[in-house]
Amino acid sequence: MQRVPILKLGDILIVSIQIDLDDQSVLALQEDLADMVVSTGARGVIIDITAVEIVDSFIGRMFSTIAAITRMLDAETVVVGMRPAVAITLVELGLSLGGVRTALNLEKGVAMLEHVRGGAG
Amino acid sequence: MSAPRELPIATNGDVVVVRQQTRTLAAEIGLSLVDQTKIVTAASELARNALVHAGGGRVVIEVLEGGRRPGLRLVFTDEGPGIPDIEQALTEGWSTAGGLGLGLSGSRRLVDEFDLVSAPGEGTSVTVTKWGR
Known part of the structure; x- marks a missing residue:
């Protein structure tokens, strides 16, 4: 199993997935992120999937689960960089990623988090 | 013409290898990027099914040439253990493993041909085909 590194930038945690995710790595990432959100007090999480070639139902569910977990820990999650082919395939697979915020790229993801927090505060 | 490749499905890592091999061959025969992504995603779902529901299995990947x-x-x-009620197993949202129940129904939508043969105690065989455009 490979672990996905989590970077901290201000009060945002950034995860850039650069490996072919196996199911164990996916579960480890969920736990690592929950721990990091609490230990750093991060208010936002960005998951960059620019390099991810496929998202199947297990990986897709991971995004929804992470979004739900971090929301309970007072942090918003944004998934950024989804490839068009991945989006088409996900919809046909029947997965709509309900509850998961998405942005086209990292920059827009950061802007979205700032907006969300600005609106809430 | 490349010979069919047989791969084991015994670990989470094997599921990743199945995805990679499917991607390589799908690209080799010139499937579009979207169709590559669809067949690789279906392969991932079906490989995981074999692992989760049957404790493992295998896949044979074959390039079909010579046709149009x-x-x-x-x-x-x-x-x-096989599938007692195939129709139910193909219903969206039906899951026996605590998943989303999209594995079978979803992968059927991602491919051009889908065939499932199974009976209780006799294992399961799923055949999927994606054609170039």
């Missing part, structure tokens, strides 16, 4: 269009065929087989 090239195609890629994947045959997943396992010696697991």
